[in-house]
Amino acid sequence: MRGPAGALVLHRVPRNPTAAVLLLHGGRAEGLEAPPRPNLPGLRMRPFARAIAGAGAARGVVVAEVRYEHRGWNGHRADPVHDVWQALHELCCVAGPLPVVLVGHSMGGRAALRAAADPLVRAVVGLAPWCPPGEPVLHLGDTAVVLLHDEADRVTDARGSWDYVRRARARGARAAGIAMPYGGHAMLRHAPAWHRVATDTTLGLLGLAPLPEDLFTGRVPAPPGPSRGLAAAGRVSGLPKRWS
Incomplete structure (x- = not known):
């Protein structure tokens, strides 16, 4: 059972909030124990919160993070989803029924x-998300x-x-993929670019900033061919021009 601390950790609550962003850090495939302290995956999301x-x-945006009760996804339990x-x-x-964007990294992206x-979730921004084959898309509806x-x-x-992204689009959802040309899984190399693109996208999805016109209609990134390999793929920019 969840303890008295709850699942919500507030970073900033404006006087008259109009929207909210919830950040979800990564974790493990399996792990019933609580996240450790210090929680490095959680700390990695703090620069995104600050940005x-x-x-x-x-x-007017509430900025908060989700506190997990368990460290892992844990199969059919999908524990972090219940935390969300x-x-x-x-x-x-705390703030009323605000439109929310969920920003999740790795396991947090899957959650x-x-x-x-x-119904509160307007959009999801996934950072290097864990998307196993067959991950469901039918529930997305109007969520971008x-x-x-x-x-x-x-x-x-x-x-x-x-x-x-392709399967979500095929089911009528607004979905887009942005190939980041660097950063790996931890998003540390050229980290400011990750913070900037994630921030601009999040605010754009809340209607507070412009988005690239073809974000949801443009080409979905293609996986690297056998001759390119992973290292070569990491050097090819797939960013829209405004973020290049």
Whole structure:
């Protein structure tokens, strides 16, 4: 059972909030124990929280993160998804029924995509998300999805992200993939570019900033061919011109 601390960790609550961003860090495939302290995957999301909170267009945006009860996904239990739902409930109690963008990395990206059916969720931004084959897309409905992935990522497979985008589009969802030309899974190399693209995309999905006109209609990134390999793929920019 969840402890008294709850699932919602608030970073910034404006006086008159108009929208919210919930950040979800990565984890493990299996692990019933609580996330460790210090929680390095959680710390990696803090620069994203600061970048979003510091954007001028985000003055009315609540910025918060989801606290996990368990470290892992844990098969059919999908534990972090329940944490997202709990955090959304707590957010509604604190600030009312605001439109929410979920920003999730790795396992947190998978949890965000699974929780996209919640009526508060307007969009999902996945950072190097874990998208196994057959990950469901039918529940997306009107929820927009933008997945950022470096094709040189050796922890989660960018091909899974691009396949997810294609299947979501085929079912009528607004979905897009952005091939990041660097960063790997931890998004550390050229980290400011990840922070900038994630922030601009998040605010754009909330209607607070412009998005590339062809974001949801443009070409879905193609997986690297056998002659390119992972290392070569990591050097090829797939960013829209405004972010290059």
